Amino acid sequence: MIEFKNVVKTYDNGHTAVSNLSFTAPTGKITVLVGPSGCGKTTTLRMVNRLIEQSSGSILLDGEDNAKTDTIRMRRKIGYVIQNAGLFPHQTVLDNVCAVPFLEKREKKASRERALELLTLVGLDESYANRYPWQLSGGQQQRVGVARALAADPPFMLMDEPFSAVDPIVRKQLQAEFLKIQANLAKTIVMVTHDIDEALKLGDQIVVLQEGGVLAQIGSPSEILAHPASQFVADFLGESRGYHALNFEEISTLLLDSSPSLRLGDLAPTHLHDSWVVACDDSDRPLGWTLAGERHLRVEDIDLSVTVQQATGNFRELLDASLASPNGRAIVIDSNEQYLGTLTSEFVVQRATQSLRVEETLA
Numbered sequence: 001m002i003e004f005k006n007v008v009k010t011y012d013n014g015h016t017a018v019s020n021l022s023f024t025a026p027t028g029k030i031t032v033l034v035g036p037s038g039c040g041k042t043t044t045l046r047m048v049n050r051l052i053e054q055s056s057g058s059i060l061l062d063g064e065d066n067a068k069t070d071t072i073r074m075r076r077k078i079g080y081v082i083q084n085a086g087l088f089p090h091q092t093v094l095d096n097v098c099a100v101p102f103l104e105k106r107e108k109k110a111s112r113e114r115a116l117e118l119l120t121l122v123g124l125d126e127s128y129a130n131r132y133p134w135q136l137s138g139g140q141q142q143r144v145g146v147a148r149a150l151a152a153d154p155p156f157m158l159m160d161e162p163f164s165a166v167d168p169i170v171r172k173q174l175q176a177e178f179l180k181i182q183a184n185l186a187k188t189i190v191m192v193t194h195d196i197d198e199a200l201k202l203g204d205q206i207v208v209l210q211e212g213g214v215l216a217q218i219g220s221p222s223e224i225l226a227h228p229a230s231q232f233v234a235d236f237l238g239e240s241r242g243y244h245a246l247n248f249e250e251i252s253t254l255l256l257d258s259s260p261s262l263r264l265g266d267l268a269p270t271h272l273h274d275s276w277v278v279a280c281d282d283s284d285r286p287l288g289w290t291l292a293g294e295r296h297l298r299v300e301d302i303d304l305s306v307t308v309q310q311a312t313g314n315f316r317e318l319l320d321a322s323l324a325s326p327n328g329r330a331i332v333i334d335s336n337e338q339y340l341g342t343l344t345s346e347f348v349v350q351r352a353t354q355s356l357r358v359e360e361t362l363a
């Protein structure tokens with residue numbers, strides 16, 4: 001775990017960027033620092049690996065005071081991922097990933113093999129190993145940055161806006177892959193982001209800072225959304241708090257409607273003619289919606305543009321799926337992709353309104 005104890009940072013110009021900050025980043029969990037621009041997030045992060053020295057207070061890494069530990073030894077225990085990846089431009093991807101293991105004079109063959117494994121883990125196949133950073137897209141460079149930080153197998157990771165330099169789709173992919181990796185490796189991570197969505201998605205714990213590096217609130221994403229500690233936190237989370245809170249409601253807790261379904265080749269009973277019906281394949285996997293008619297169901301009659309939603313997903317994804325559907329209903333499937341039922345966007349919106357009201361009374 002990483003413990004901040006009454007940490008203060010006053011820069012030479014007299015500006016206090018971090019004021020008497022105390023919190024613990026638990027072992028194996030992701031702690032995300034958020035707050036408005038200039039509130040001291042990066043300063044806080046960089047004090048952990050002593051790229052910035054605190055003015056007073058202490059930071060302990062698994063109980064060891066980082067100011068009393070040899071800096072080089074201490075930094076080797078900490079992976080550091082920054083925006084734009086910060087790769088060495090004249091080294092290949094493989095050499096970038098192996099940088100720390102080579103520095104530590106680890107066995108070269110084993111280090112390279114592990115580097116290739118890590119590249120695969122972050123979604124890059126072996127063909128990227130001999131490329132140079134400039135031959136990669138921004139998202140690919142960020143993947144290499146994450147693989148490089150993991151290569152030394154450090155117990156701690158510091159990540160400063162690690163996924164920010166890419167477009168929203170790649171960013172989502174990187175976040176999802178990163179969560180998968182973390183589920184296996186369970187590093188103790190402190191991450192900075194200015195994206196509240198990212199914080200809520202990735203963080204086990206959120207630390208909200210306000211101007212001057214003052215701790216405004218610490219808690220799990222759902223705690224912070226449901227019980228903002230102050231007007232500042234409520235304002236910072238913004239008007240979409242209710243919508244964000246949907247991330248933490250599981251669909252499986254809801255009662256689904258059982259909209260009628262048809263398999264390819266089936267004839268619809270007359271009472272269903274001109275109604276929306278869930279079209280499934282031979283194994284009851286939904287393909288989309290169809291307006292039932294007098295003909296046997298053909299693929300051409302199906303609106304395939306819908307997103308089907310896993311019951312293990314969250315309420316917010318469900319809202320997106322229902323809004324994207326031709327009849328305002330989301331199709332929900334189980335883990336075997338079998339059809340389970342449907343829900344209307346009205347129901348989801350009603351639920352969102354309810355949760356927003358609950359939060360407003362609590363705030």
Ligand SMILES: Nc1ncnc2c1ncn2[C@@H]1O[C@H](COP(=O)(O)OP(=O)(O)OP(=O)(O)O)[C@@H](O)[C@H]1O
Pocket residue numbers: 011012013015016017035036037038039040041042043044194
């Ligand atoms: N070397 C420095 N000397 C003086 N002031 C500094 C120095 N570095 C940062 N600051 C100031 O300290 C405050 C905190 O900066 P920091 O970079 O930690 O904020 P941040 O929350 O990460 O901001 P952003 O979200 O904009 O990246 C800011 O007001 C900044 O201007």
